[in-house]
Amino acid sequence: MRGDAIAAAFAVEIRERYGDVARDRWPVSVDPRPDELLSSWINRLALANGIAPRSFSGVLGCGDGMWSPRLDLQLPGHIAAFLGDRSGVPQDAISAMALTGWALTPLLLPRRENTRRQRSTWMQYCPQCFAQDETPYFRRQWRLASRISCFVHGCGLRDRCPACRSGIVSYDQGQLVPQHFCARCGFDLRGAPKATVKAAVRRLEHVIADIFTVESAKRLAEASDVILRVQRAPAAADIGSARTLANLSTTARIRCFGELAAKPLDWLVTDKDAAVAHRRWMIAAAGGHDRFIACFANFLDKHQARPRSTCPTRPSAELADLLAAYIWGENKNFSRRHA
Ligand SMILES: [Zn+2]
Ligand SMILES: [Zn+2]
Known part of the structure; x- marks a missing residue:
């Protein structure tokens, strides 16, 4: 009787529940940052909870090699659910950090561990973004071959x-060291020398990004056409490389965009559909200015404007004035409506 009483006294339910809670939730919760890539958030989550990323692969049952970049491309449902349960971050927020189903997937830099000269690596970074981040993290945009500069720092x-x-x-990384330190030699990547990209080259990059934004939001067929054109940019630039853009190092892609910035934009904007070509010219003429593009996408939708000619027309000097006049008119209408 006495033994049973002791056993009953030790069967304290509160203690069991406490154990379950500690097992189910990791002690430190880590919120995803804007545009953060899944593998970056996983690294930060692991480190915050005292586990080095290489060991964290075992916690998720992911094996060796480029285990978290693999999850970026394909996040199994059971791992998303497990991460959600243990981190307290909603599962849809976790899935949104992966790259699955992204219209720009064909432009992702290939997963590759070796770094032969002139060849791409799987990830890029901006040292200045790292320097300004409270906790440095990798952006989804940095995985794209079409991105060569930081849109914040230039x-x-x-x-x-x-x-x-x-x-x-x-x-x-086998140590408890934040991800802005090189996992091979420990160099603080915030101290990497600044790489300069000329304004005309950055302008071309913005134009490409804006054409993607407009076309991937509308018709997939157009987006895939322009993605294909950007993939073949090294051939258009005539830089003596048979590789696609995604196979070139960042330095080689900056050089490629530099050649293209000095050429007419036909390689990018021509299309058998004159209306599509016309819109691309307009975006190019606007210099990748978000506001111009938003207004004109809106304008084209409202008026279904199509040029009479079947040949794409080049932007004239007057086009920028025309765009400005249109936006000025829209602003006036807006002010009147909201007076
Ligand atoms: Zn930056
Ligand atoms: Zn290093």
Whole structure:
């Protein structure tokens, strides 16, 4: 009787529940940052909870090699659910950080661990973004071959550690060290030298990004056409490389865009559909200014305007004035409506 009483006294339910809670939730919760890539958030989550990323692969049952970049491309449902349960971050927010189903997937830099000269690595970064981040993290946009500069700081992106020339291998970090330190040599990537990209080259990059934004929001067929054109940019630039854009290092892509910035934009904007070509010219003429593009996408939708000629017309000097006049008119209408 006495033994049973002791057993009953030790069967304290509160203690069991406490154990379950500690097992189910990791102690430190980490919120995703704007445009953060899934593998970056996983690294931060692991480190915040005292586990090095390489060991964290075992916690998720993901195996060796580029385990978290694999999750970026394909996040199994059971891992998304497990991460959601343990981190307290909603599962849809976790899935949204993966790259699955992204219209620009064909332009992702290939997953590749070796870093042979002139060849792409799988990830880029901006040293200045890292320097300003409260907790440095990798952006989804940095995975795209069509991105060569930081839209915030205007400097060139980097795809290697300047000290040891390794690519980014934060998934293989065996120490409790934040991901802005090179996992091979420990160099602080915030201190990487600034890469300069000329204004005309950055302007071309913005135009391409804006054409993607407009076309991927509308018709997929057009988006895939322009994606194909950008993939073939090295041939259009005539830089003596048979590789597609995604196979070139960031330095080689900056050079490629530099050649293209000095050429007419036919390689990018011509299309058998004159209306599509016309819209691309307009975006190019607007210089990738978001506001101009938003107004004109809206204008074209409202008026279904199509040029009479079947040949795409080039933007004239007057086009910028025309755009400005249209926006001025729209602003006036808006003011009247809201007076
Ligand atoms: Zn930046
Ligand atoms: Zn290094």
